[in-house]
Amino acid sequence: MMQHLSYPDVVSYAVPLFIAAIALELAWIVIKGRGGRYETRDAVTSLIMGAGNVASGIVLGFIAWGFFMLLWRITPLDLGNSWWIVALCFVLDDLRYYWVHRFGHRIRWVWASHVNHHSSQHYNLTTALRQTWTGTFTFMMVVRAPLILLGFHPAMVLFVGGLNLIYQFWIHTEAIGKLPRWFEAVMNTPSHHRVHHGRNARYLDCNYAGVFIVWDKMFGTFVPEQDEEKVDFGLVHNLGTFNPLRVAFHEWAGIFKDMSQPGLSLRERLMYALAPPGWSHDSSRQTSDQIKQEHLRDHPEDRGAAGFN
Amino acid sequence: MPLQVLLPLVVVGIGAIAMALHLLGLSKPRRFADTDQAIQAWLREAPQSSARDAVLSTDNQAALIALSDGFGLVWCFGADTVARPLGDATYHNTPDALIIRFSDMGAPQAKVNLSDQDREIWHNTLGIS
Numbered sequence: 001m002m003q004h005l006s007y008p009d010v011v012s013y014a015v016p017l018f019i020a021a022i023a024l025e026l027a028w029i030v031i032k033g034r035g036g037r038y039e040t041r042d043a044v045t046s047l048i049m050g051a052g053n054v055a056s057g058i059v060l061g062f063i064a065w066g067f068f069m070l071l072w073r074i075t076p077l078d079l080g081n082s083w084w085i086v087a088l089c090f091v092l093d094d095l096r097y098y099w100v101h102r103f104g105h106r107i108r109w110v111w112a113s114h115v116n117h118h119s120s121q122h123y124n125l126t127t128a129l130r131q132t133w134t135g136t137f138t139f140m141m142v143v144r145a146p147l148i149l150l151g152f153h154p155a156m157v158l159f160v161g162g163l164n165l166i167y168q169f170w171i172h173t174e175a176i177g178k179l180p181r182w183f184e185a186v187m188n189t190p191s192h193h194r195v196h197h198g199r200n201a202r203y204l205d206c207n208y209a210g211v212f213i214v215w216d217k218m219f220g221t222f223v224p225e226q227d228e229e230k231v232d233f234g235l236v237h238n239l240g241t242f243n244p245l246r247v248a249f250h251e252w253a254g255i256f257k258d259m260s261q262p263g264l265s266l267r268e269r270l271m272y273a274l275a276p277p278g279w280s281h282d283s284s285r286q287t288s289d290q291i292k293q294e295h296l297r298d299h300p301e302d303r304g305a306a307g308f309n
Numbered sequence: 310m311p312l313q314v315l316l317p318l319v320v321v322g323i324g325a326i327a328m329a330l331h332l333l334g335l336s337k338p339r340r341f342a343d344t345d346q347a348i349q350a351w352l353r354e355a356p357q358s359s360a361r362d363a364v365l366s367t368d369n370q371a372a373l374i375a376l377s378d379g380f381g382l383v384w385c386f387g388a389d390t391v392a393r394p395l396g397d398a399t400y401h402n403t404p405d406a407l408i409i410r411f412s413d414m415g416a417p418q419a420k421v422n423l424s425d426q427d428r429e430i431w432h433n434t435l436g437i438s
């Protein structure tokens with residue numbers, strides 16, 4: 001059984017590419033006068049979040065890696081490392097990404113980590129790098145367990161996960177409208193992912209795809225970008241801070257504050273961590289489902305339309 | 310990639326992008342043109358609320374929004390805006406501003422720049438001394 005399979009650390013090799021692409025997008029926006037927006041502090045915060053994400057991987061990566069190697073010792077299966085096994089691993093890992101991402105929006109404990117990716121009101125290539133520092137604490141590495149138990153080597157699983165992340169970089173742009181139909185039908189694109197970053201009632205909780213948009217179509221979470229409704233980027237309640245520490249930890253602080261308030265039942269305390277974001281014991285806040293329902297009360301004509309099924 | 314290469318690359322990269330953005334004038338603070346724009350910004354955050362009236366700060370970067378059940382603050386944040394109800398906010402005066410603090414780690418405070426004249430209006434509206 002292979003123990004020492006190694007792949008290049010693709011994300012760090014992509015850093016020069018990220019910087020060059022950001023410069024290119026910025027030049028495009030400045031010269032053309034369209035195709036997106038940049039603001040200095042917003043972009044710097046996003047870039048620092050990206051750097052911190054890599055740093056947290058270096059510091060905390062051993063936890064997930066230890067867990068994966070444990071599974072690798074347990075499993076009797078070994079699929080080897082032929083190119084088509086790597087390709088299959090990439091596709092299945094993208095399915096894994098879809099579910100982790102969906103949990104990331106529907107379980108507040110996981111949202112506490114993922115929220116920072118959505119915390120900019122901008123949508124440009126720096127937004128792609130606004131990544132979490134606290135992913136390890138969500139325990140979402142367990143969703144990768146089936147892959148390793150099936151016989152995909154942990155190094156391969158991390159390698160294809162890195163490729164997945166790199167793919168998602170270029171779709172964070174307003175400079176690209178819609179791509180050829182066959183491509184939009186199969187792949188995650190700037191158009192599909194813009195919708196995912198929307199705070200419009202219509203666009204909440206959809207398009208969780210990483211690389212292949214087909215997962216959203218299979219599992220009923222696909223909403224196409226509407227020409228008549230421009231995406232309003234950001235959070236339902238946008239952040240009023242550029243401080244990376246606050247961006248990284250504010251929702252965790254919110255969970256602990258909510259869970260520890262006096263007079264709650266044990267179930268209510270757990271719901272503050274495990275229910276969808278916006279759940280509250282006294283209905284003082286709104287979940288995305290409630291926001292959509294409220295929108296439909298004011299706009300009954302939207303019932304059954306994209307994003308309001 | 311070795312850390313001795315990656316770290317300088319990241320630091321120089323972030324610095325260069327920040328410098329370029331700043332020199333391109335993309336650090337320019339946003340301002341509300343008028344009270345209508347401030348009310349629109351409030352309604353973007355809270356579409357279900359009734360925003361009846363707005364009072365702008367001296368530099369037009371913040372506005373007090375009168376609601377049917379209290380007050381809200383909407384303020385400029387980078388190129389965009391942020392809004393919060395003032396229910397649990399606390400107020401602190403500095404010589405040229407009113408600092409409004411929220412118990413919200415994601416929006417800890419807003420600085421509202423006020424002339425003496427405007428300060429009186431805000432204090433009277435909010436009922437603070």
Ligand SMILES: [Zn+2]
Pocket residue numbers: 101104105114117118196
């Ligand atoms: Zn997301």
Ligand SMILES: [Zn+2]
Pocket residue numbers: 117128172193197
């Ligand atoms: Zn994204």
